[in-house]
Amino acid sequence: MKKLALASVFLCLVTGMQSVQAADPEAGRVKAETCLGCHGIPLYVNTYPTYHVPKIGGQHADYLIAALKAYRDKQRSHGTMHANAASLSDDDIADIAAYLSSLK
Numbered sequence: 001m002k003k004l005a006l007a008s009v010f011l012c013l014v015t016g017m018q019s020v021q022a023a024d025p026e027a028g029r030v031k032a033e034t035c036l037g038c039h040g041i042p043l044y045v046n047t048y049p050t051y052h053v054p055k056i057g058g059q060h061a062d063y064l065i066a067a068l069k070a071y072r073d074k075q076r077s078h079g080t081m082h083a084n085a086a087s088l089s090d091d092d093i094a095d096i097a098a099y100l101s102s103l104k
């Protein structure tokens with residue numbers, strides 16, 4: 001009896017989590033690897049070479065999704081970031097955002 005109760009609590013937790021987080025942060029970690037060459041070690045702003053690179057680790061997923069779609073769809077113009085976002089699908093962007101937003 002006790003086991004059954006525990007199992008259903010566990011199931012609720014698992015299914016609850018999945019509905020909130022459809023994106024896969026683990027897949028995002030792999031997909032975000034190329035980004036870190038510029039955006040640096042996830043937690044830090046890259047200060048070298050000479051241009052400013054925004055900190056993207058720990059930002060809200062919604063914010064990252066909006067920014068990446070804007071670069072991809074050329075609503076926000078930046079040659080380098082457009083080149084990086086151009087090949088990403090909506091799923092890729094969601095996964096990457098899930099990963100980056102999970103960093104502190």
Ligand code: HEC
Pocket residue numbers: 031032034035036037038039051052053054055056064067068077078080081084085096
């Ligand atoms: C060649 C260097 C470079 C690479 C590689 C790169 N970025 Fe960027 N990224 C930049 C620069 C520079 C900016 C600032 C652009 C601007 O001023 O709009 C930026 C901006 C961003 C922003 C907007 C941040 C904000 O606060 O508005 C996001 C999100 C982002 N990058 C995510 C990514 C992701 C995800 C990848 C990998 C798919 C990636 N970047 C790869 C250089 C790079």
